[in-house]
Amino acid sequence: MSQGNMSTSAKPNTNPVVPEEIRDSVSISSIDFMIDALGQMLSPVLSPVANLARSNSVWPMTFGTSCCAIEMISVGMSAFDISRFGSEVFRATPRQADMIITAGTITRKMAPALITLYEQMPEPKYVIAMGACTITGGMFNDSYSVVQGVDRIIPVDVFLPGCPPRPEGILDALLKLQQKIRTENYADRRKKLYAQTSVRKVDYDTGRPLEDLIGVVQEDTNAALSSGQEAIGDVAKGISPKAEEAKTVATKPVAPKVEVAKPEVTSPEAKKVENTKDEAAEKADDKSV
Amino acid sequence: MTDEKPSEAEKPEEKKAEAAKPEAAKPADAAKPADAAKPAAPAAAAPKPAAKAPEPVIPATAGKFEQFLKEHGIPSERLPLSLTIETIAVSGDVLQSALRLLRNSSEVQLDLLLTVSGVESNDTFDSVYHLWSYSNLDELVIKVLVKKSDVPEGDLPAVPSIANFWSAANWHERETYDLMGIRYANHPYMRRILNPWDWEGYPLRRDYKQLVDSLNDKNPHSMR
Amino acid sequence: MATEIQEIDLKTDEMIINMGPQHPATHGVLRLLLTLDGETVKHTEPVLGHLHRGQEWQGQNRTWFQYQALIDRVDYLSGMFTSWAMARACEEIDGTVVPPRAEYLRVMVSEMNRITSHLLWLGTYLIDLGAMFGFPFYPFREREKLFDLFEEIAGQRMMFNYIRIGGVVRDPKPEWLDKLKRFLDEFPDRIDEYETIVTQNPIFLKRTKDVGILTQAVAKDYGVTGPCIRSSGIPLDLRRTKPYSVYPELKFDVITFDKEGDTWDRYMARILEMRQSIEIIRQCIDKLPSGDIMGKKQMAGMRIKAGEGFSAVESPRGILGCYVISGGGEKALRFRWRNPSFCNLAILPELLKGCPLSDIMAIFGSIDVILPDVDR
Ligand code: SF4
Numbered sequence: 091m092s093q094g095n096m097s098t099s100a101k102p103n104t105n106p107v108v109p110e111e112i113r114d115s116v117s118i119s120s121i122d123f124m125i126d127a128l129g130q131m132l133s134p135v136l137s138p139v140a141n142l143a144r145s146n147s148v149w150p151m152t153f154g155t156s157c158c159a160i161e162m163i164s165v166g167m168s169a170f171d172i173s174r175f176g177s178e179v180f181r182a183t184p185r186q187a188d189m190i191i192t193a194g195t196i197t198r199k200m201a202p203a204l205i206t207l208y209e210q211m212p213e214p215k216y217v218i219a220m221g222a223c224t225i226t227g228g229m230f231n232d233s234y235s236v237v238q239g240v241d242r243i244i245p246v247d248v249f250l251p252g253c254p255p256r257p258e259g260i261l262d263a264l265l266k267l268q269q270k271i272r273t274e275n276y277a278d279r280r281k282k283l284y285a286q287t288s289v290r291k292v293d294y295d296t297g298r299p300l301e302d303l304i305g306v307v308q309e310d311t312n313a314a315l316s317s318g319q320e321a322i323g324d325v326a327k328g329i330s331p332k333a334e335e336a337k338t339v340a341t342k343p344v345a346p347k348v349e350v351a352k353p354e355v356t357s358p359e360a361k362k363v364e365n366t367k368d369e370a371a372e373k374a375d376d377k378s379v
Numbered sequence: 380m381t382d383e384k385p386s387e388a389e390k391p392e393e394k395k396a397e398a399a400k401p402e403a404a405k406p407a408d409a410a411k412p413a414d415a416a417k418p419a420a421p422a423a424a425a426p427k428p429a430a431k432a433p434e435p436v437i438p439a440t441a442g443k444f445e446q447f448l449k450e451h452g453i454p455s456e457r458l459p460l461s462l463t464i465e466t467i468a469v470s471g472d473v474l475q476s477a478l479r480l481l482r483n484s485s486e487v488q489l490d491l492l493l494t495v496s497g498v499e500s501n502d503t504f505d506s507v508y509h510l511w512s513y514s515n516l517d518e519l520v521i522k523v524l525v526k527k528s529d530v531p532e533g534d535l536p537a538v539p540s541i542a543n544f545w546s547a548a549n550w551h552e553r554e555t556y557d558l559m560g561i562r563y564a565n566h567p568y569m570r571r572i573l574n575p576w577d578w579e580g581y582p583l584r585r586d587y588k589q590l591v592d593s594l595n596d597k598n599p600h601s602m603r
Numbered sequence: 604m605a606t607e608i609q610e611i612d613l614k615t616d617e618m619i620i621n622m623g624p625q626h627p628a629t630h631g632v633l634r635l636l637l638t639l640d641g642e643t644v645k646h647t648e649p650v651l652g653h654l655h656r657g658q659e660w661q662g663q664n665r666t667w668f669q670y671q672a673l674i675d676r677v678d679y680l681s682g683m684f685t686s687w688a689m690a691r692a693c694e695e696i697d698g699t700v701v702p703p704r705a706e707y708l709r710v711m712v713s714e715m716n717r718i719t720s721h722l723l724w725l726g727t728y729l730i731d732l733g734a735m736f737g738f739p740f741y742p743f744r745e746r747e748k749l750f751d752l753f754e755e756i757a758g759q760r761m762m763f764n765y766i767r768i769g770g771v772v773r774d775p776k777p778e779w780l781d782k783l784k785r786f787l788d789e790f791p792d793r794i795d796e797y798e799t800i801v802t803q804n805p806i807f808l809k810r811t812k813d814v815g816i817l818t819q820a821v822a823k824d825y826g827v828t829g830p831c832i833r834s835s836g837i838p839l840d841l842r843r844t845k846p847y848s849v850y851p852e853l854k855f856d857v858i859t860f861d862k863e864g865d866t867w868d869r870y871m872a873r874i875l876e877m878r879q880s881i882e883i884i885r886q887c888i889d890k891l892p893s894g895d896i897m898g899k900k901q902m903a904g905m906r907i908k909a910g911e912g913f914s915a916v917e918s919p920r921g922i923l924g925c926y927v928i929s930g931g932g933e934k935a936l937r938f939r940w941r942n943p944s945f946c947n948l949a950i951l952p953e954l955l956k957g958c959p960l961s962d963i964m965a966i967f968g969s970i971d972v973i974l975p976d977v978d979r
Contacts, residue, residue, distance in 0.1 A: 153625060155632050155654055156975045157679035157761060160723065167726075167743035182627040198594060199575055200632055200653045203624050229673055232598040232664075233657035234582050234589045235574065242594055254761060463695065464913060491839075492826050493915070493924055496939040509913060509926065509941070513823060513839055520913070547826030550949050558659065573652035573978055582660050583937075599664075 137275050144188075145271035146176040148216065148264070151187035153207060155194030158221040158254045162193045165257040175264055184210040189267065191260070192244075195223040195230060196237045208244045216271070218263050219246045222253040229253060444519050447487060453477045458522065466520040471538050474523055478541055481510060481519070488512050489519055495551035497559030499584055502527050504536040506561055525561070540566035558583045617645060622963075624653045630727060631974030633948075635963075642959045647952040651978055658979040662938025667693065667768065668905045670935070675762040677940060678976040680723055683709075683716040684918035686766040688925040691847065691914035693768045694899075696929055697907045702895040705770035706849045711887045712756070712765060713916075714880040715749055715783075718790075720919040721873045722746045724971050725797065728870070731968040732810050738800060745793050748786055755779055768907070769899025780888055787881050794877060802871070811867040815954045815966035818863050825950045829921025829943050830872040831970055833857065834864035841917035853886050855879050866969040873971075876919075904933060920944055920971055944976035 129136075154162055165172050172178050181187040184207045196204055208215070219240050222228030227238035240246060247270060250263040445467050448455050453476060455467040469477050481489040493509040508521040525536040535556075540563035542549040552563040553572040560581030563569060571578055580587050589600040623634035632653035638646040658677055662670055674689055675682030687709060694701060701709075723746060726739035750760045756775050757763035765772055801807050822832045832839055840857040842850040858875045860868050899905070909931035915924040921943030928937040947970050954966050 152627050157676055159631070160679060160761065163727070164743065164747070168740045169744070169747040195654060195656050197653060197655055199655065200624065201594065203653070207625055227595075227597070229676065230656040230661065233660060234595070234598070235655050235657050237594045238597055256760065490823055493922065494926065494939065494941040496926055498928060498937050507926070509924070513837055516845055546824045546949065547946065550945065573655040575652075582657060583663070
């Protein structure tokens with residue numbers, strides 16, 4: 091995964107932008123740039139061949155939370171036989187899968203697990219949002235514990251409506267995905283890499299989006315600061331430097347958090363995931379230049 | 380006919396509860412449930428008699444368990460809520476002894492606890508126990524009513540837990556706590572079971588306000 | 604002295620491992636926190652709620668008409684039973700009389716549904732035990748045939764919305780009955796086929812015999828129902844012990860084993876139940892009366908009289924209960940489900956105590972829980 095993350099920049103001669111969180115775990119060598127450049131040069135020739143191979147062996151992951159999963163099992167069985175399209179190898183571990191079919195409702199409690207699974211999959215990876223539940227929340231749209239569409243937490247390639255979609259529908263979605271893979275340019279896809287992996291927006295413990303929690307933390311610290319200042323001021327007016335110290339200490343951990351969150355803030359609001367990703371990647375490029 | 384119902388929708392329950400109150404004062408007479416049903420029927424449950432008419436108002440086993448409990452010195456009162464199942468209300472203090480008795484005595488053997496449910500009525504929180512038997516056809520509904528006015532501000536209505544001697548109740552009580560916010564005193568592990576542990580609020584209560592955030596912003600409380 | 608030293612050597616530190624929520628054999632999203640001593644399970648804590656969709660909340664916020672389309676999702680493998688439980692509770696409050704033809708059709712489709720549910724269980728259970736390829740194709744083949752029949756009568760493969768308050772929604776054509784009969788004729792042979800592969804298979808016997816023994820006392824304490832408790836020797840089958848609908852007119856026996864049930868018994872109970880369902884459906888086809896199929900007008904603004912009712916049906920997993928409080932309006936005041944999976948899952952910590960790690964899936968699978976039925 092770190093290999094993929096390295097090359098956010100498409101231009102080999104400039105310094106690539108390495109996101110702040112992973113800066114200490116990533117090193118960039120000139121070989122990577124050379125491979126990149128080579129890949130860019132050759133991609134018009136290689137992409138069609140590679141894509142043909144990739145599109146006919148999309149291995150899905152067995153991720154099923156509820157009703158739709160049963161239809162996903164059915165499509166693997168003899169009546170519908172997904173192996174005609176090269177996708178019969180259902181993998182139980184995300185490390186070996188190319189595609190995740192989000193079959194079934196995603197709840198607030200499950201969302202962090204789904205994000206983890208998605209992040210553990212190696213690039214290139216694809217998502218089919220199967221069923222009304224994963225598109226909008228479906229039948230349980232206004233329920234208190236349901237995530238209203240997986241596109242709020244991970245990028246989606248194909249939306250497959252239905253409740254549950256018929257097995258033929260799943261096959262159709264798979265064919266659409268294969269078309270998409272065939273028309274893809276590998277070098278272009280690599281450009282988007284980082285933006286696609288930085289989707290952790292849900293807190294593990296509370297099941298709430300991180301941006302909200304950051305807001306809460308900020309408010310809390312502000313409140314604590316103001317009250318703390320008052321308290322300190324009241325108790326001992328002479329020791330004002332300590333109050334200042336406390337202030338800086340308290341603000342420090344908050345500030346970087348907000349910076350980290352910024353690239354994430356752009357993506358949740360965006361419905362068209364890919365477009366924003368392009369923008370994000372471009373922005374990153376601009377900065378680097 | 381159908382148009383009138385919504386206006387009456389809330390009333391029957393209210394009045395039934397009221398109608399049940401006077402009996403509490405005279406538990407000795409309550410053994411005859413026919414009397415218990417009468418005050419409720421003409422005054423409050425206007426839509427109900429129509430449904431009741433073809434069937435006998437009081438089933439054959441009426442008051443059996445109430446009688447049984449009374450013989451063992453446990454007061455209870457009959458609630459005229461269901462046509463077919465005997466429904467009684469007991470107070471929280473005697474709940475444990477009542478259930479222990481009903482479960483273990485060789486006469487009754489109500490040893491299958493189907494559910495523990497929480498219900499929010501107009502002015503009470505009810506903890507409802509559905510009891511069946513593995514060996515005969517008896518069934519019984521026991522309710523513990525906690526008045527909303529008795530619940531201290533910022534606190535949860537409390538009912539004694541029966542999970543210590545009846546494992547079936549364990550998860551049900553946790554679930555009721557999670558969704559309805561009824562606290563079961565002396566429960567071995569009173570944590571939320573379905574929602575995350577630090578969830579705020581009790582979703583099935585009428586005054587529950589849903590969380591609006593970027594994961595779930597199209598809900599009844601999103602001010603759209 | 605020597606033995607003492609050995610014991611000390613074998614003692615290992617306890618280890619807590621997390622299993623799930625995404626695990627191929629948990630049939631959904633169950634998370635188990637296992638405390639292990641070496642390979643032996645000391646303590647299990649199931650963490651539920653990863654699929655909590657607020658079904659009971661929906662019940663209070665949807666009209667009766669909308670909600671009856673939703674509840675097939677409570678237990679999606681046996682949607683007919685959830686619809687039936689709700690319909691019966693509402694009919695009890697409302698005093699609706701269900702026409703006899705509708706009752707017979709209800710029994711028929713539910714028994715068909717019981718077969719599909721057990722078939723799926725059989726396929727996935729064998730996958731859990733390691734028979735990854737090959738065998739699961741067999742039960743799914745028959746399941747598809749039944750689904751075709753369901754699709755013809757209800758319009759959907761899994762979410763039927765067929766049993767409604769007051770009756771059923773569509774009358775089958777005579778050809779449909781013929782197709783069903785043809786299926787019933789060939790199905791016993793198919794079950795024989797499964798049994799030749801599985802029942803006396805030495806690997807299967809090794810994995811399941813004397814594993815996960817459920818004693819009657821424990822089962823009663825936890826309120827276990829369904830095939831799990833019948834295979835432990837308690838004859839609790841609502842269709843017989845507390846008959847509802849037209850079951851009193853049909854001939855069949857309660858399947859019990861007169862001993863404490865292990866995993867293999869639970870497997871066998873389900874196989875026998877499938878055979879039993881065939882007979883029940885056959886009798887229904889013979890006795891099917893003609894006439895009306897709906898006793899209450901289906902419309903968006905449907906109302907149920909004020910009152911409260913509890914009804915239960917014998918679903919493939921156990922007693923499925925529905926507790927409804929109606930205020931007489933368009934919506935319910937409270938919906939409460941008594942889900943068999945939720946209650947049966949509670950015995951898992953008891954069954955897993957002291958068993959080796961490799962038996963977890965054999966035992967868990969044999970209880971046959973469905974996660975939306977647990978979490979709602
Ligand atoms: S879309 Fe329908 S079938 Fe699929 S998970 Fe949601 S409710 Fe179940």
